[in-house]
Amino acid sequence: MVSILIVWIAGMWSALLLVLLSDADSVRDSSTHLPADWVEKLYFAGFTLSTLGTGDFSPASDAWRVVTSLSAFAGIAFITTSITYFVPVLSAVNLQSKISLYIASMGKTPQAILINSWNGKDFSSFFDNASDLADMIMQHTLNHRSYPMIHYYHNSREDKSxxxxxxxxxxxxxxxxxxxxxxxxxDKLKLKMLRVTLDTYIDIVKGASSKNSPDKGTAPEPDLCELREEGVPLHEDATGYVARQEVKQHRQKLTALLESDGWTWQDVYGTG
Incomplete structure (x- = not known):
């Protein structure tokens, strides 16, 4: 973000300087009325764009006064654009950290999330949080559309990734x-809401990172022993769905998503 800001400033500043250099008498010293040299014109261009208006140099003619006024308006527009762009980007980055910490607080692995949500009868505590999660994930997905820059914000901490x-x-x-x-x-409705929001996010982000993140790894079969030990009722063929083609294809997207950010399935499940 700092680099982008510097490029914007340098581009506008150098552009105005080149315009002023096109006429040797475009800017004059307000005291001596002598033509400004290129360093003084650089200074004049800088305080014009920054809207400081110090007044020790001035345009030499009406035409250059118009150019100076337009440049000052461009400087105001630049400042406004910077604020209206960078502040939402930082808010979007904070939101993705919030989502990560929110999920991390539920459990360190998928099994742990379910075990922590299990009350002996159902997963009502998990679904109590599902609506908030779906809302935050959808907002994060929309932020990727509006501010593609946030795709390049990474965090090396597991709980903030x-x-x-x-x-x-x-x-x-x-x-x-x-x-x-x-x-x-x-609660099938809340489960479907999570499914739709996650699918939307994965499709957008996987498309943005597909060129740099080929599918190399293989998603492991989840270990459900912990759930059985906690008394969570499972289907008889609890792991048979992993072999389904649509599930394999979806988990291939998840593999590429992890690899694009430097993670592996071991970081998800904590196993080799």
């Missing part, structure tokens, strides 16, 4: 939830 966190949540929804008995997972 948005891609790792959302892959972990996706595993809860896509892989582990279908294995849980339907009697214990009754």
């Amino acid at each position: 948005i891609k790792r966190s959302l892959v972990m949540l996706d595993e809860v929804v896509l892989v582990l939830m279908p294995a849980v008995s339907e009697d214990s997972c009754k």
Whole structure:
């Protein structure tokens, strides 16, 4: 962001300087009325764009006064544009950190999230948070459309990595939830909301990173032993769905998503 700001400033400043250099008598010293040299014109261009208006140099003619006025308006527009662009970008980055920490607080692995959500009867505590999660993820997805720059913000901490966190949540929804008995997972609407928002996010971000992140790894079969030990009711064929073609294709996208951010499935499940 700092680099972009510097490029914008340098581009506008040098452009105005070149315009002023096209006429040797474009700018004069307000005291001596002598033509300004190129360093003084550089200074004049700088305070014109920054709208400081110090007044020790002035345009030499009416035509150059118009050019100076237009440049000052351009400087105001630049300042406004910078604020209206960078502030939302920083807010979007903060949102993705918030989502990551929110998911990390639920559990360190997909199994842990479900175990922590299990109350002995159902996963009502998980679904109590599902609406908030879906809303934040959808906002984050829209931010990717509006501010593609946030795609390049990465975090080396597991609890703040948005891609790792959302892959972990996706595993809860896509892989582990279908294995849980339907009697214990009754809130289908909130589950569908999470599914749709996650799919939308994955399609947008995977498309943005597909050139640099070929699918190399293979998604592991989830270990459901912890769930059984905690008494979570599972289908008899709890892991059979992993072999489905549509599930494999979806998890290939998750693999590429993890690799594009420097993570692996070991970071999701904590296993080799």
